Amino acid sequence: MYRVWSEEGTLLCEVSGKYRFDAVDREDYPAVGDWVMVDARPQEGKGTIHHLLERKSCFSRKVAGEKTDEQIVAANVDTVFLVMALNKDFNLRRLERYLTMAWESGANPVIILSKADLCEDGDEKVAEVESVAFGVPVHVVSAVENRGLEELTPYISEGQTVALLGSSGVGKSTIINAFLGEEVQLVQDIREDDAKGRHTTTHRELFLIPEGGVLVDTPGMREIQLWEGDEGFKHLFEDVEAFAAECRFRDCQHDGEPGCAVQNAIETASLELGRFQSYVKLQKEIAFQERRANAKAMMAEKQKNKQLSKWSKRFKKGS
Numbered sequence: 001m002y003r004v005w006s007e008e009g010t011l012l013c014e015v016s017g018k019y020r021f022d023a024v025d026r027e028d029y030p031a032v033g034d035w036v037m038v039d040a041r042p043q044e045g046k047g048t049i050h051h052l053l054e055r056k057s058c059f060s061r062k063v064a065g066e067k068t069d070e071q072i073v074a075a076n077v078d079t080v081f082l083v084m085a086l087n088k089d090f091n092l093r094r095l096e097r098y099l100t101m102a103w104e105s106g107a108n109p110v111i112i113l114s115k116a117d118l119c120e121d122g123d124e125k126v127a128e129v130e131s132v133a134f135g136v137p138v139h140v141v142s143a144v145e146n147r148g149l150e151e152l153t154p155y156i157s158e159g160q161t162v163a164l165l166g167s168s169g170v171g172k173s174t175i176i177n178a179f180l181g182e183e184v185q186l187v188q189d190i191r192e193d194d195a196k197g198r199h200t201t202t203h204r205e206l207f208l209i210p211e212g213g214v215l216v217d218t219p220g221m222r223e224i225q226l227w228e229g230d231e232g233f234k235h236l237f238e239d240v241e242a243f244a245a246e247c248r249f250r251d252c253q254h255d256g257e258p259g260c261a262v263q264n265a266i267e268t269a270s271l272e273l274g275r276f277q278s279y280v281k282l283q284k285e286i287a288f289q290e291r292r293a294n295a296k297a298m299m300a301e302k303q304k305n306k307q308l309s310k311w312s313k314r315f316k317k318g319s
Contacts, residue, residue, distance in 0.1 A: 008042035015049045031072035057106035074163040077107040083166035086119035114171035116142040143174040158212030
């Protein structure tokens with residue numbers, strides 16, 4: 001079931017039988033932020049979804065667990081607010097994952113460093129973030145001090161959609177409440193012992209901003225498994241890729257080969273070891289997911305052809 005905003009108000013909708021038949025994977029179904037064609041029944045407050053319009057962007061990750069399925073976090077997003085708190089939540093390696101997914105989605109990433117009132121070395125943290133997020137806007141905000149939130153307003157102008165992503169307790173709901181001018185999202189304090197937040201938001205939800213923009217709130221995601229990310233990966237690790245292009249051997253694995261420019265950059269402190277290790281880990285993860293996704297797609301196509309063949313035989317017998 002889906003809640004769909006329309007000219008007739010909010011409708012409770014389900015997909016048609018034909019839609020369900022044509023859908024192969026879960027990504028074929030509507031997600032938060034999608035535009036759909038609906039046969040509306042406003043007198044009932046219901047409707048039937050017949051078609052999903054083409055997405056201009058799609059922010060997705062692999063579902064939790066062993067299943068090889070894509071979970072669409074939000075669709076048709078113009079800007080992604082990657083929210084990270086300036087406390088123990090601060091984690092550059094996790095931010096690299098978010099940035100990879102953001103670049104791959106087709107949306108523009110913007111980094112929001114929240115809870116600035118809890119941090120004494122904010123300038124150093126900003127410098128660390130800028131060292132891995134080349135050219136990405138970085139904003140430091142504090143809801144307690146009412147600082148920095150006004151800098152985010154231009155991103156949420158009329159017709160623009162912004163999705164907020166980050167761990168639990170980083171302040172996503174607080175930002176949404178600030179833009180809406182009222183407490184529509186529950187806000188909870190973080191745990192003092194480890195600075196981790198509780199899951200205040202448990203589902204994805206759209207909010208219409210008075211200025212005409214749309215905000216998409218998402219549940220906190222501390223663990224992120226990539227779905228796709230080849231283009232986003234290359235964009236994020238341009239520095240590592242530039243060093244790799246200077247290696248003596250084109251197929252250099254950067255693991256002790258002579259003339260390795262990457263290892264030389266690490267030894268001369270031109271490249272941080274932790275960033276290179278993140279590069280290797282994400283590269284392997286993306287390759288692994290691609291192999292699993294390809295195998296799953298082939299299996300799904302085979303099963304669908306088998307089902308069509310079965311129905312075709314039944315139809316011939318009936319005629």
